[in-house]
Amino acid sequence: MSKSNEKVALITGGSRGTSVGEHVVVPGLVPYSATKGAVNPAKGDWAVPQKAATALDRYGHVDEVAALVAFVAGPESSYITGANLTVDGGMNA
Secondary structure: OOHHHHHHHHHHHHHOOOOOOOOEEEEOOOOOHHHOOOOOOOOOOOHHHHHHOOOOOOOOOHHHHHHHHHHHHOHHHOOOOOOEEEEOOOOOO
16 A cells, blocks of 8 residues: 555544554664574664664664564554654654
8 A cells, every 4th residue: 555545545434533643663773683694784884873873872673663663562552643754863853
């Protein structure tokens, strides 16, 4: 589904009073064990400048991204609809 079609679906579904919960979680640099053999943001020549590019001057933790995913999957986020949620330590701030 394209972004424009997603917005149409959200508006249409929401106007009918149905529960709408399509969200996009956009994590920043988060090294974790599954990155072995892949590009790990905490390794290589670009690791230090990438970390310094975040407002918090550190990489994220898997638990921080998971907490956001758990929140938007739960009932506390019932008024959040069709959001792009960035959890990147301020890299895009």
